[in-house]
Amino acid sequence: MTELQAERTPETLSAPRIETRSFRSRYLDVLIALVAFAVLAALPLFFGSKALLDFVIRCSAFGLFATSLNLLVGYTGMISFGHGMFFGLGAYGFGLLMQRTGVPIPVAFVATLLITAVVAAIIGAICVRLKEIYFAFVTLAFQMLIHSTILTWTSLTGGDQGLRGGIPRPAFLGIDLANHVHLYITSCALLVLGLLLMRQIAQSPFGYTLRMIRDNARRASFIGIDVWRAKLTVFVLAALFASTGGMVMAMFVSGAYPEFAYWTISGEGIFINMLGGVTTFLGPMVGTVLLLNLNDTVTRFTEYHGIVLGVVILFFAIGLRKGLMDYVLEWYTQRRDGSGERG
Amino acid sequence: MLDIRGLSKSFGGVKATDNVSLDFADGSLTAVIGPNGAGKSTFFNLITGALRPDSGEVLLDGIDLAGKSPPEIVRHGIGRAFQVASIFPSLTVQETMLAAVCADQRRSTVLHRRFPLAETRDRAEHAMELLGLANKRHRTAATLSHGDQKLLDIALALVLDPKVLLLDEPTAGMGTEERWRMIDKVRELWETQKITVVFIEHDMDIVFKIAPRIVVLCYGRILATGTPDAIRRDEAVIDAYLGTEEHAEAVT
Numbered sequence: 001m002t003e004l005q006a007e008r009t010p011e012t013l014s015a016p017r018i019e020t021r022s023f024r025s026r027y028l029d030v031l032i033a034l035v036a037f038a039v040l041a042a043l044p045l046f047f048g049s050k051a052l053l054d055f056v057i058r059c060s061a062f063g064l065f066a067t068s069l070n071l072l073v074g075y076t077g078m079i080s081f082g083h084g085m086f087f088g089l090g091a092y093g094f095g096l097l098m099q100r101t102g103v104p105i106p107v108a109f110v111a112t113l114l115i116t117a118v119v120a121a122i123i124g125a126i127c128v129r130l131k132e133i134y135f136a137f138v139t140l141a142f143q144m145l146i147h148s149t150i151l152t153w154t155s156l157t158g159g160d161q162g163l164r165g166g167i168p169r170p171a172f173l174g175i176d177l178a179n180h181v182h183l184y185i186t187s188c189a190l191l192v193l194g195l196l197l198m199r200q201i202a203q204s205p206f207g208y209t210l211r212m213i214r215d216n217a218r219r220a221s222f223i224g225i226d227v228w229r230a231k232l233t234v235f236v237l238a239a240l241f242a243s244t245g246g247m248v249m250a251m252f253v254s255g256a257y258p259e260f261a262y263w264t265i266s267g268e269g270i271f272i273n274m275l276g277g278v279t280t281f282l283g284p285m286v287g288t289v290l291l292l293n294l295n296d297t298v299t300r301f302t303e304y305h306g307i308v309l310g311v312v313i314l315f316f317a318i319g320l321r322k323g324l325m326d327y328v329l330e331w332y333t334q335r336r337d338g339s340g341e342r343g
Numbered sequence: 344m345l346d347i348r349g350l351s352k353s354f355g356g357v358k359a360t361d362n363v364s365l366d367f368a369d370g371s372l373t374a375v376i377g378p379n380g381a382g383k384s385t386f387f388n389l390i391t392g393a394l395r396p397d398s399g400e401v402l403l404d405g406i407d408l409a410g411k412s413p414p415e416i417v418r419h420g421i422g423r424a425f426q427v428a429s430i431f432p433s434l435t436v437q438e439t440m441l442a443a444v445c446a447d448q449r450r451s452t453v454l455h456r457r458f459p460l461a462e463t464r465d466r467a468e469h470a471m472e473l474l475g476l477a478n479k480r481h482r483t484a485a486t487l488s489h490g491d492q493k494l495l496d497i498a499l500a501l502v503l504d505p506k507v508l509l510l511d512e513p514t515a516g517m518g519t520e521e522r523w524r525m526i527d528k529v530r531e532l533w534e535t536q537k538i539t540v541v542f543i544e545h546d547m548d549i550v551f552k553i554a555p556r557i558v559v560l561c562y563g564r565i566l567a568t569g570t571p572d573a574i575r576r577d578e579a580v581i582d583a584y585l586g587t588e589e590h591a592e593a594v595t
Contacts, residue, residue, distance in 0.1 A: 205442070205458045208451075211442075215431035218429065225414060226414050229452075
């Protein structure tokens, strides 16, 4: 009894904190997003380098893709080897809609997201019931299916040539995506908005449902959670952001190529997550910057860049046994716990 | 009232649960005992939907739950804790409770708000306090002691406000002293929460001391039900399970 009474003190202290904490955390995220966007948008004013802007655009495309993969891998424990199919679907969907229908860009954007949602719901309905390795391989199989469809349906997709002749980018709302700076700002806006939305998903009650499923799906079902539905929902949501990444890529290269839907894209997503780490929200973003940087510098020096990348991956996987941000987080927690007790 | 009628389940040729009929009055405390392989855990798994019964009914206040999925059955008010503590290792105690209340309030798919939700707080607090976990609220579940993990598992069931609470060996893997603390806790919860509690237990001292009613399972069938005194004197139970007085001690 005395034990119970003694415990009352921390309860009354922390009681009013919950609402204010979740209220504050959301606005803090919005603030960080706005600052990040402002910094990115200001870059072209200070650096005239087109290569830097190109780099950031590619980071936007792959960052959206890799972070959405982390919603599956890190938050829900669903290791998808086929997530790249939605990247490819976004690029091809958007490219084809623009080439064939001539609708305004925002319409094509939304339509592509709708198509992605339908495809992801169908594929997800088949896959999410499967456990670990089966899930991984069946998603990979669907990826290969979509890739071979793109290759063989030449009349629609241009086969192994990809969507050629450029994607028309008519101006809308004063935004002209044929203009490099406009394209850059739009990519940054999509990246920041996408990250903010994914952050909201991760920190929502649904995000905690995902964590519970990752930790112990059986237990989750015994507190009344429909595990299948939650997994399908996050599968579709993640596909939408991957698709957005694909659209950014299609706008950037003004085309779509079968490699965008090949399994290596999924592989890169997994690489990025391993590099950056899956226990922090921004880990995959850090991983994206690392991998693209590595890719660019290493390919400049040697044609055997695959070996170098392999060594780096092995260093993270076997040496650190975690991604960079996981490592930083651990170091930070240890330092804090060492210098004072935890709250 | 939880009313089990003719519940059966076979695995291959083995009848793990064989035509079991039992009723548990509202607010009753019942111990289920039986030798290893008697079908105690299977019995719980059938009630909670982890296994689909071959035949029979699981009536909770007149509604048949047999064959429904675990989430549905939980929502009807049958909560359970597991033999091996089944928790969420990476969540803190407080997060676990808040998320469980969220699920119970059907808010586990809410996307537009931030976790934790204010309306889940009071119930989470209450459950943590009931089980004496409030001062460990910020501990990650994986770092808790074995006993606290078992308590957290029970808290997870209790925080959903179940009508019936099934505890699969709440004292499994504990030392003698810890066992008694745990079982006192279970008894206290039963008394204060006024819910129906059914628990599986191997320790005969504990069973005979605290359970007003005992069910003995053997080879999937009910061997006997009754008060501790009646069970102690039951010929069939003595033959099949308790044996002589020395055997009874050996079991504990």
